[in-house]
Amino acid sequence: MAFSNDVKIKALVACARCCCICHKFCGIKIECHHIIQEADGGSNSFENCIPLCFDCHADMLSYDDKHPKGTKYRPDELKFHRDGWTSKINAARPADYCDEHRKLDQGLFLRILRRLPWNGSIGFISTNNFAGFSFDCRALLDLHELAACNDDPSWEFIDPTLEIARANLAHHVSRFLGLIGMNTFPTDNPDRNSVPEEWERERPEHFFQVVDEIHEAASRCVDSYKTLLREGRRRLAIESPADEEPTSKPKT
């Protein structure tokens, strides 16, 4: 048995089609997971349903009790994630959103902008051509520093719209850094990496596919950064320290 359509609709509306664990907006790329598995007596009720993105859902399914690696999500923790997130969404801007909450969100907004300013990594990846040229790895330092806070709850906004924007940025930054980590390698200069030149000669199809994916991921980082900046300025009525947007990025 699976969840009924009624249960799915109620669950997807309650979370605004955002993953209940990582909070990213998923659109159609979302799945309803049983908090307690059916094999363990879990029901198909709304209470037992948690909508998850593909990545978080894959984490649930890949954990192997016989060969434990990492830390398993327990049903109580999943319920806590689901209820915490849906209560944020259902309250839109929560009724109890007060001046203190606004101050906390303003503080976090400024922390993010200090860690990831326009003129740092974001500006760099918005213009850099990763096809056939090496790049200074230190230019991506801001992104690594932001990614290090992805799981820290003190880096979550109380305002749900801003939290969705932050989670989207966090997701795209992780994806971009993952692609860079898998597909670029040190050159003669240890501070500089590149997508290997020999790939371009020997496996051109693969080379251009990789470079396209990197550029696509970079432009998603830049777009989600812009969205967070715009929403933050509007909803928190706060000046950002940098108003200059990077120019558009050359493609291969």
Ligand SMILES: [Zn+2]
């Ligand atoms: Zn997720």
